[in-house]
Amino acid sequence: MSEFHIYNSYTRQKEKFAPITPGYAGLYVCGPTVSGESHLGHARPYITFDVVQRYLTHLGHKVRYVRNITDAGHFEEEGRDAQDKVSEKAKLEKIEPMEMVHKYTSLFHYGMRLFNCSEPSIEPTATGHIIEQIDMIQTIMEKGYAYEVNGSVYFDVTKYAADYPYGKLSGRVLEDQLETTRDLDGQDEKRNKVDFALWKKAPPQHIMRWNSPWGEGFPGWHIECSAMSSKYLGVTFDIHGGGMDLQFPHHESEIAQSTIAHGHAPVNYWMHNNMITINGKKMGKSYNNVIKLSELFSGNHPLLEQPYHPMVVRFYILQTHYRSTLDFSNEALQASERALRRLWEAYEVLKKLNHSGNATPQETALDAQVTTWCHECADFMNDDLNTAKVIANLFELAPVINGIKGGQVAPDALSADTFSLLNDTYRIYLEEILGMQALQVEQTDKLDKVLSLLIEIRKDAKKRKDFATSDLIRNQLAESGVMLKDEKDGNVSYTIE
């Protein structure tokens, strides 16, 4: 595909991406609820949409990427006692709500940095946009699609569904919802069970509360995304992303609210990433099978055989198409680790190859093949972000790179143009679009000098056929995580784990 196509969850088909304003792209992604630490499952949307953002930028769009922080806390809408998640947890931990919100927001940012996820252009918080949310609720009420009961405001889903295609995004029928929605206590206020809260009256013990035309309370879960996305991206914007599990009710409700408040649908392209599973089950709080990011990086979790580098996790996620489920296993992560090491090593080799090159290639067939592999990367990205295939092609190119270095491939096998294309492809796709970084520790000059000294001593020992000394140096360094490699030309290189 020569143009960027994305699978639109709303229409259930791949569509050519055409931004509302040519040259600009608006992207909104549902961010974290900072009432706890992020886990492996959360990493997927943020990494996926980081690649979306990077790719849109690569295509020349000026991207405004908005990712919110949910710090107001939702209530258990259909649940037992209406309660604010954030403040409840805070009481248990005996810290202030703001303290906890700050703590988990910082941890989230730390994780994002390790994953090399670009910062969003705007990261709005729900608590910072209470006024916007109240305004939007009022508009919906004025239009007659919301009603107040006892200090709470609910969206009238039944009325909405009579006029608009409610349930289209999540593929469900209102009648079924009316029948299958559970009968729970404390829902007498609502006209219909399917109605969702826009504003909720705060019970006396509730810590987080704001004044509103309906008394003290707090906003419903869905309204924050609608209020903030329309404020920063406009009442209709290009792409809205998030996990598949948010399709219903969260995204469906966003569509309903915005459609009434603004008179038309809010989003042109809905993108949803699939779940990460563990032993076949979705990773989630309710299943008690989460691996937190800090545990993943430290290896400190019963299910983990070893720690995993953030880049390994990123690579592991991008090796699978974002709309497929991805099953966690130590074996899969370890395979990704080895694979990434090899691929990145090839990239390092490529950067160091000196290739003046000729106008015509020495091996035409190989030259043509390399050119094809390079050009295909764009097609794969354009085909709904097929990062798996991009990575496959980068692997196809690795033996060519290593072959040039190792002498199995002639230095002038590729033309100068093709060689330059190969360089660009690795830099652009591996580094800029997939956002991969080196696994190994950044080397300081001092360390390099020490290692160079050891390498010289070992070279000398080898020359004297003193293999005992040379092996001692190599083995001792290996134990410290420094791997020496004897190159063909007699040079020695090293990598640090």
Added chain:
RNA sequence: GGUCGGAUGGCCGAGUGGUUAGGCUCAGCUCUGCAAAAGCUGCUACAGCGGUUCGAAUCCGCUUUCGACCUCCA
């Protein structure tokens, strides 16, 4: 129960009508003081049963089975 989506070689995972996906593992070879790395070669699968077709992993039907959503959830 309703809606939707899967089932691919030892493992992970692309792929929608005919062509080698790719990675990891494993085996052999080349290079090498040895090792590692690298290169080459091999292992070739599409849940089952029917159907459509010259030809199906890919389309249709049925069966089995797993999961997601329907409740906070990335």
